[in-house]
Amino acid sequence: MNVLDGEVFAVIVAIAIVGSALGIAQVLRPEVVEPFTALGLLNEDCVIGEYPKYVFAGREVELCVFLGNHVGYPVLARVVYKLGTEADLPTNTTPSSLRPLRNFTVLVPHGGNETFRVRLPIPENPPEADRVAIIVELWLYDPERGGWTYSGRWNHLYVRVVRV
């Protein structure tokens, strides 16, 4: 007498095999499949939107910077602030050729993020343009080569400079 039906048994074993394969894939997969970092420019209340439209030459503008890390290890990140025009914007591969006006270095753990306030100085003689770009670039310290490398991440904010 066959107590356990053969087809039912086959279905149970099939479910077990599929479940086991999925479980093994979960256990053996690398923790970080697609490493990435994130950079965000926020307003003075550290939220998106309502950015300043005007800044004053010779004074500072307060903004917030958001950094996210999903690289697989802590990243030593440097946010580099530059002030230029539309022609000076960086690209995904090359940083802006402008001189950095201020740097902010932070250490972000893997899977974590940092939001911090920054005071960005506006020079007395900013670039002559209808609107200037506040540029923030993200540079990362490369633990293998031992130096700062441009991550390809950058943000910019167009503002009008009021000369006082």
Next chain:
Amino acid sequence: MALPRPPSWALAACLALVALSIALLPQVAVAEVADPYTKLYELYVRVAKLASQGIDVGDVVEYLSRALKFLELERYADALEELERAEVILSELELSAGSVVLRMRLSKYGTAVALALVPVAIYVLLPRVYVYAWYRARRRWLVLRERTRR
């Protein structure tokens, strides 16, 4: 009684030694404290290496973050203190890294092997367990011979 006057070459040698030690001392001190960033980068490289192996470096990252904040405020002595604390923990982590990584790998691959054995166990054990349970559930049953009518 007057003491004998030392020769001039001995005086010159003493003066040279004093000058040399004065010249060297501040440099040694400066070399130790002047560039905390170099120390920070060195520690960071070690932290990144450990973290890539899957070791929890949360405590060290906290100390390094604090050191960075002190560096921003140009409080170099405080920054160096935090860096030294970070280095102590980091050295301990590096010492135990080998065994921790081995334990993590054993746990990971052990889990995978256990999961792979689940279908085999079900294939082998399920019919036996089921039959055992089936008979056990019916152990008080009586088997009667049914008379057939003709």
